[in-house]
Amino acid sequence: MSAVASLSPFLSALSLHWGYSSFRPGQEEIAASIAAGRDACVVMPTGGGKSLCYQLPAALAESRTAIVISPLIALMQDQVAQLDEMGIPAAVLNSSQSPSQREAVRRGALSGKFRLLYLSPESIAQEGTLRWLKSLALSFFVIDEAHCISDWGHDFRPEYRLLSRLRREFPELPIAAFTASATQHVRHDIVSQLGLRDPFKYIASFYRPNLCYLVRECTRTEQEAILLDSLRSLEDGSAIVYASTIKRVEQIQEFLKENKIDAVAYHGKMDSGDRRKNQQLWSADEVRVVVGTVAFGLGINKPGVRKVIHLALPKSIEQYYQEAGRAGRDGNAADCLLLWQKRDQATIGFFISQIGDAQEKERAWQRFHEIRDFVDREVCRQFEICSHFGERPKWTSCGKCDVCAGLPDAINRASFVEAAQTNIPPLAKNKSARLSSSSIPRSTNSARDNLRLLMSYEESLGLARKKLNATDRKSSQSSSNFEPTRLR
Numbered sequence: 001m002s003a004v005a006s007l008s009p010f011l012s013a014l015s016l017h018w019g020y021s022s023f024r025p026g027q028e029e030i031a032a033s034i035a036a037g038r039d040a041c042v043v044m045p046t047g048g049g050k051s052l053c054y055q056l057p058a059a060l061a062e063s064r065t066a067i068v069i070s071p072l073i074a075l076m077q078d079q080v081a082q083l084d085e086m087g088i089p090a091a092v093l094n095s096s097q098s099p100s101q102r103e104a105v106r107r108g109a110l111s112g113k114f115r116l117l118y119l120s121p122e123s124i125a126q127e128g129t130l131r132w133l134k135s136l137a138l139s140f141f142v143i144d145e146a147h148c149i150s151d152w153g154h155d156f157r158p159e160y161r162l163l164s165r166l167r168r169e170f171p172e173l174p175i176a177a178f179t180a181s182a183t184q185h186v187r188h189d190i191v192s193q194l195g196l197r198d199p200f201k202y203i204a205s206f207y208r209p210n211l212c213y214l215v216r217e218c219t220r221t222e223q224e225a226i227l228l229d230s231l232r233s234l235e236d237g238s239a240i241v242y243a244s245t246i247k248r249v250e251q252i253q254e255f256l257k258e259n260k261i262d263a264v265a266y267h268g269k270m271d272s273g274d275r276r277k278n279q280q281l282w283s284a285d286e287v288r289v290v291v292g293t294v295a296f297g298l299g300i301n302k303p304g305v306r307k308v309i310h311l312a313l314p315k316s317i318e319q320y321y322q323e324a325g326r327a328g329r330d331g332n333a334a335d336c337l338l339l340w341q342k343r344d345q346a347t348i349g350f351f352i353s354q355i356g357d358a359q360e361k362e363r364a365w366q367r368f369h370e371i372r373d374f375v376d377r378e379v380c381r382q383f384e385i386c387s388h389f390g391e392r393p394k395w396t397s398c399g400k401c402d403v404c405a406g407l408p409d410a411i412n413r414a415s416f417v418e419a420a421q422t423n424i425p426p427l428a429k430n431k432s433a434r435l436s437s438s439s440i441p442r443s444t445n446s447a448r449d450n451l452r453l454l455m456s457y458e459e460s461l462g463l464a465r466k467k468l469n470a471t472d473r474k475s476s477q478s479s480s481n482f483e484p485t486r487l488r
């Protein structure tokens with residue numbers, strides 16, 4: 001008997017298809033639970049080895065097919081290509097295929113050829129899809145990016161609501177929901193919307209020890225100078241720069257070009273062919289920097305991203321965690337820079353004021369207060385993120401974020417801005433010379449400045465008066481810029 005054959009079926013499959021000799025935390029339990037026919041609700045940060053948890057039991061379910069619902073065609077195609085290389089038969093069925101391609105996939109599926117079949121959530125809505133699925137021998141359903149089903153989440157997609165039909169139409173089949181970011185509220189929503197029955201719940205830690213979170217409030221000039229320095233000191237791997245608007249993406253790309261840094265752009269208004277081309281250039285390391293809006297990144301699984309730089313306040317901690325988490329997926333050290341400007345809060349406030357639905361508006365304000373709280377507080381960034389997702393870490397300091405270790409010298413340099421305005425020489429990378437956190441000049445804007453800016457946007461909700469009172473009371477006890485309302 002060979003060494004592989006004497007192992008458990010899960011370990012042999014892991015060794016045979018993936019070439020690994022051991023599981024990462026949680027993977028075996030989740031895979032075994034799905035294989036045993038139990039529903040699952042899994043929260044696992046990006047890079048935690050989420051897809052293996054369902055691909056492995058799917059690979060073991062002989063002559064049956066697992067249906068994977070996933071939101072992005074590019075992501076599905078990548079996964080199918082990877083599975084193909086690993087010797088696991090899989091296919092994707094979507095609207096970008098020709099009728100003859102789709103027909104070939106359908107025939108293959110009917111013959112039980114595939115262990116996994118990827119579909120978009122929209123296709124579940126199409127008359128005939130569910131009927132057709134009933135003619136196949138299925139093993140289980142997987143809902144990827146399951147947080148999209150909750151309007152409490154940051155990434156709600158109405159078409160995900162249609163997935164509630166799966167439980168009604170296929171009461172006997174297990175459903176496994178996966179997401180990389182879900183607060184307690186969103187998890188609850190996933191379980192109830194999908195009708196999960198006593199699901200196996202697994203919540204992985206949100207602590208990413210190889211990531212160094214650095215948060216700094218900047219002026220626009222400082223922001224651009226830090227960006228430039230940061231990209232110039234990128235020794236290996238690649239970088240993602242997030243800007244909040246299409247206009248800003250274009251400005252930054254132009255700015256980088258003027259400073260001889262090659263970067264591709266990515267945003268929702270680009271032609272889909274250009275988008276794909278730019279993503280490929282970046283993925284293949286032909287261009288190391290991509291500047292994009294939030295449209296960039298869903299399904300990106302590039303291991304060697306060394307820096308993720310945000311040039312605006314994200315709309316929520318979930319969004320920030322997900323985007324910043326694209327750094328360091330290979331487990332090596334990576335930096336996540338959040339360079340925000342005071343005006344960002346007015347921009348977000350403006351967008352929130354445009355939301356018609358009162359409940360959705362309230363949720364958007366709550367997310368906004370949480371991210372403001374995150375950047376304002378003098379609490380370890382890793383600790384804040386873990387706490388946000390419901391973890392109770394035993395430690396209080398990661399030892400490397402800007403709160404724990406101070407900002408790197410290059411980011412905090414006082415003469416930096418003058419240098420940036422003239423002609424910036426490449427700055428030496430000197431992480432060992434970090435300042436202690438007590439010597440870092442913190443933002444000088446007062447609680448009242450911030451509050452005034454916010455008030456015009458919050459007035460419509462009748463919240464402004466309440467917060468002003470709350471801040472007045474707090475101002476004698478706390479130096480925090482803005483005391484948010486916790487609605488959690």
Ligand SMILES: [Zn+2]
Pocket residue numbers: 379380381382383397398399400401402403404405
């Ligand atoms: Zn820390």
